Amino acid sequence: MGTLILTSLEQGLIFSVLAMGVIMTYKILDMADLSVEGTFPLGAFVFAKFVIGGLSPLLATGLAFIFGSMAGLITALLFVKLKIRPLLSGILTMTMLYSFNLRLNGKANIPLFKYTSIYGEIQAIIILAFIIITIKLLIDAFLKTEVGYLLIATGDNESLVKSLGKNTNSYKILGLMLSNGLVAMSGALMAQYQGFVDITMGSSIIVIALASIIIGDTVRRNSNKIKLTTRAILGAVSYRLIGGFAIDLGLSPTDLKAVSAIIVIVFISYNNFSKPFLTTVKKKGGKSDARSKKYVEEF
Amino acid sequence: MKKNLGKKVLLIVLLVSLLSGCASDEAPSEKSFVIGINQLAEHPALDDARLGFEDALKEANITVEFVYQNAQGDIPTSLSIAQKFARDKVDLIYAIATHAAQSSKQATKEIPILFSAVTDPVIAELVASTENPGGNITGTSDATPMKAQLETFKKIDPSITKIGILFNTSEVNSEIQVNQAKNLAGELGLEIIEMGVSNINDIPQALDSLIKDIDGFYAITDNMIASAVAIVADKLNNAGIVSVGAEGSFVEGGLLVSDGISYYDLGKQTAQMAIDILVNGKAPSEIPSQSAQETKAVFNQETLDKLGLDVNNEVFKGAEAVGN
Numbered sequence: 123m124g125t126l127i128l129t130s131l132e133q134g135l136i137f138s139v140l141a142m143g144v145i146m147t148y149k150i151l152d153m154a155d156l157s158v159e160g161t162f163p164l165g166a167f168v169f170a171k172f173v174i175g176g177l178s179p180l181l182a183t184g185l186a187f188i189f190g191s192m193a194g195l196i197t198a199l200l201f202v203k204l205k206i207r208p209l210l211s212g213i214l215t216m217t218m219l220y221s222f223n224l225r226l227n228g229k230a231n232i233p234l235f236k237y238t239s240i241y242g243e244i245q246a247i248i249i250l251a252f253i254i255i256t257i258k259l260l261i262d263a264f265l266k267t268e269v270g271y272l273l274i275a276t277g278d279n280e281s282l283v284k285s286l287g288k289n290t291n292s293y294k295i296l297g298l299m300l301s302n303g304l305v306a307m308s309g310a311l312m313a314q315y316q317g318f319v320d321i322t323m324g325s326s327i328i329v330i331a332l333a334s335i336i337i338g339d340t341v342r343r344n345s346n347k348i349k350l351t352t353r354a355i356l357g358a359v360s361y362r363l364i365g366g367f368a369i370d371l372g373l374s375p376t377d378l379k380a381v382s383a384i385i386v387i388v389f390i391s392y393n394n395f396s397k398p399f400l401t402t403v404k405k406k407g408g409k410s411d412a413r414s415k416k417y418v419e420e421f
Numbered sequence: 422m423k424k425n426l427g428k429k430v431l432l433i434v435l436l437v438s439l440l441s442g443c444a445s446d447e448a449p450s451e452k453s454f455v456i457g458i459n460q461l462a463e464h465p466a467l468d469d470a471r472l473g474f475e476d477a478l479k480e481a482n483i484t485v486e487f488v489y490q491n492a493q494g495d496i497p498t499s500l501s502i503a504q505k506f507a508r509d510k511v512d513l514i515y516a517i518a519t520h521a522a523q524s525s526k527q528a529t530k531e532i533p534i535l536f537s538a539v540t541d542p543v544i545a546e547l548v549a550s551t552e553n554p555g556g557n558i559t560g561t562s563d564a565t566p567m568k569a570q571l572e573t574f575k576k577i578d579p580s581i582t583k584i585g586i587l588f589n590t591s592e593v594n595s596e597i598q599v600n601q602a603k604n605l606a607g608e609l610g611l612e613i614i615e616m617g618v619s620n621i622n623d624i625p626q627a628l629d630s631l632i633k634d635i636d637g638f639y640a641i642t643d644n645m646i647a648s649a650v651a652i653v654a655d656k657l658n659n660a661g662i663v664s665v666g667a668e669g670s671f672v673e674g675g676l677l678v679s680d681g682i683s684y685y686d687l688g689k690q691t692a693q694m695a696i697d698i699l700v701n702g703k704a705p706s707e708i709p710s711q712s713a714q715e716t717k718a719v720f721n722q723e724t725l726d727k728l729g730l731d732v733n734n735e736v737f738k739g740a741e742a743v744g745n
Contacts, residue, residue, distance in 0.1 A: 129504045133497055220619060224590060231593035233523060233546035316500050317527035318546075320520060321591045323496060369490065369501050 128247060130366035134359030135250040136311045137330055141338070141354035142261060143304030144331035149350060151277040151297045156212035156328060157197045158305045160219025161190045163324040165306030166313035167223045170232045179240040183310045190306020191299040193219060198298040202291045216324075223321055230321040239314035246315060253311070257304070258351045265350075273297055305331075333386045334358035340392050361385075453484035454513065454699050457506035459525055461518035462494040464644060465670055466563075466684045470517050470537045473688025474695070481696055496520050503528035513695055516560075519545050519594060526558050533698050533705045536560030537691045538684065540594035540642065542710050552709045559705040561691045562712045563642060565667040565681050567598070568605050569716075573665045573678060574637045575610065576736050581663060583612050585635035587627060587653065589645035590617040598641040598667075611637075624649045628656050638664040640671045650674030658727050669719045673743050677728065678720040678736055682713035690714060719743050 140162065147155035165186035172182035193215055200211035224230060241249045264270045275283045276293040283290050305327075313319045338357025341348060364385050456478075460467055471489070478485050488511065492499035499521045506514050507529035514534045516522040522536035526547055539545060539562055548554035574581045586602060588595035599615050606613045616631045618624055624646075631638075638657050640646055646653060647670060654675025657664045666672050666679035690711065697703045718740035725732060 126505070126508070129501060129508075133501065229593055230591050230596060231519065231523075231545065235526065235546050312497070316496060316524060318520075318523045320496060320593075322494075326495075365498070366501055369498070369505055 126366055126370050127363065128245075130363040131359060132246050132250055132315065133312075133366075134362035135247070135254050135355070136308055136315060137334060137362060138254055138355040138358035139257060139308035139311060140305050140327065140331050141334040141358040142257065142351050143301045143308065144328070145335060145350050145354050146273075146297050146301035146304070148332065148335060149277075150274055151294060153208040153277075153294075154212070155197065155298065155301060156209065157193060157215035157219070157298075157302060158212075158331060159324040159327055160216035160223070161193045161302040161305045161324075162309040162312075162327045163223050163319070163321060164193055164219050165190050165309030166319040166323055167226045167232070167321075168306065169310035169313050170234060170319045171226050173234065173237045174227075174232075179238055179314060183240055183307060183314075186310035187303040187307045190309075191303035193306070194298040194300070194302030195295065197302070198295040201298075202294060220321070227319075232319040233317065234313060234319065235317050240311070241314060250311070254355060257307075258355065261351050262349055269293075269296070330358075330361065333382075333389075334361045336386065336393060337361055337389050340389050343393070453486050455486045455488060455509075455511045456513045456515055456695070457502075457509070457511040458487055458489040459499060459502045459506065459514060459516045459521045460489065460491045461499055461521040462644075463491060464647075466642070466644075466647065466668070467517045467538055469684035470563075470688040470691070471515075473683075473685035473690075474515060474537070474692045475688075477689040477692030478695060481692070483696065483700065492521060492524075496524065500524040500527065507532055512699060515691070515695070519547075522547050522558070522560070526556075530557055532557065534558040534560070535691050535694055535698070535705070537687055538563050540564055541597050544593075544597060548710050551711075554706050554708070554710055557705050559694065559708045559710045561687050561694070562710060563668075563682055563684065563687060564712045565598070565642060566713075566716060567601055567667070568609070570665055570667060570680060571602065571605055571609050571611060571639065573680070573736050574639075574663060577663050577678075577730065577734060578636075581637040582610065583614055583635045584637045584639050585631045585662075586613055586615045586639050586641060587624065587631060587646055588615065588617055588641060588643050590619050592643055592645065595641055595643040598643075602639065602641070613639075618645070621645055621649055625652060625656070628653060632656060632660045632662060635662060638662050638676075640664065640666040640676055642667045647671065647674075650676065654724070658724055661728060663728065663730075664724075669717055669743075672719045672721050675721060675724055677724045677730075678718075678740065680716050680718040680740070683715075683717045686715055686717070687713050717741070 144158060147153050168186045168189045169182045172185050173179055197211045197215040200206045200214055201208050272283060272288055273293045273296060276290045280290050309323065334357035335354060337360050338353030341353060341356055365382060368381050458471060460471055475487060490502040492502055503525040511532060514525050514532055516525040516534055516536045517538050519539045522539055523545060525534045534557055536542065536547060537560055539547065541564065542548045542562055543550060547558055574584060586599055588599055603613045614634050616627050618627045650671055651674055658675060664676040666676040666681065668681035669679055669683060672679045694708055697708060698705060720737050720740045720742060722742045
């Protein structure tokens, strides 16, 4: 049982970076950003390219972040400058990234067995825990800065931010860049963990991200003491733990996907139908966001 | 609040265990070997590779307990499956398809791994070379005897020169085969016209565009094309284009002819390697990776008639006729 938990934790931590990234767009900016299906493999392919080119895995992972944020920039520009709806902008970026990813190394599948990873010879979980905590602390700190608050405000109440004389477009661009940077970094971490990169890595990644976020939401729903990033980490880890548990039980292979879907449904229903939901302040999109109540009070 | 969450978790655990139905892992008995089968996806070719493997081992009168897990096409799941097998210390891991093999290689360096349905194990870096795999992993490749297959075109009709290949850009094994075909084409007096698609819905249009420029079609072992064989065959046969498949299931789906590998036999071949490892105590590094030793010739009678070809052509001699 111990090693089951260990391996699920490791994958969960990798996906928590993904979840933390998607939280920026889905929860903070309240937009569905599908470019993650292209940005996740982008991070992996960029990592592969630079590690094969001789860079250290740490540097290559950092570059994955940068390339990811560039992809986020593209989505943002499509949305902000060309006025294409966010959902479609994400899809367009994802589609373009497919070709870009293939061109990057010229192949759809790149083995990385010969190259060192950021994990080295130590058990991956130690490095991962360190990375995830660092990222979490950085994001938490960022969200407490003025820029961070304005980012949150842009998603909650755009006209309020505009009335302050700020350009909400800049914050949307920032949010998309940060988000996709993190998603790409998650892709790079996964590539190193599984030992190879494949163009299909991104498919259904948005499902994993959203499932993680939704599961994370169920933990003490109305507490505004639990930060968004904590929820992301808890959700991602729980999701993989449940999946790992299902595999370990020897679940019939054909039932595995149905069970994962059922688990997500159970969590969503718990989210939607528990009593406190009906009594808290409802925000647009139906999320109860106690944090923004606090923001308004402070302001 | 905490109590509610606890209840929900308990509910989920119960739900999951109710649905499990399958035998959970018990400690294997002394006499039998435990083989973990890590199959990437549900797919006739991959299923055949598994069945051939299982049948051959059963026929060899070896007590084996198979633990079969299917990743449903999801790479992280195939990694979790491989890690589970490694943790349970199975005697052998049988990985079907490239991603499952790569995940298994990542999961363990001690437990012997046999792969099958991998087109090029050297490019996938599963083995250092075919003769000296080096490491704990070896197996069988589904690389097709492409030269012989491409020669079929001229044998049916010497005027055929332009061969169309449709492939899934997401499958690295397809890339490998297209490049291989292009390398062989020159000496055979053929020209390869390739058309890549990324989505199964793109196939009809891509095919319409391709058909204009070709007089022959070669179906490589590509999972997406295999799934769409019905429409591919339909369009080709209506346009009167001679089609050669890399393996038998294409012909069953409507393509003209194939002298290719049978995944079932490939599975059986892999089972022989398993016996070598489990019973004879050989290490995987001592067993060179193999490609299919036998080919199976099949042709589609209906398609033959539709294209108005002569069944006495040498290409069809000894080939088994399969229907639509």
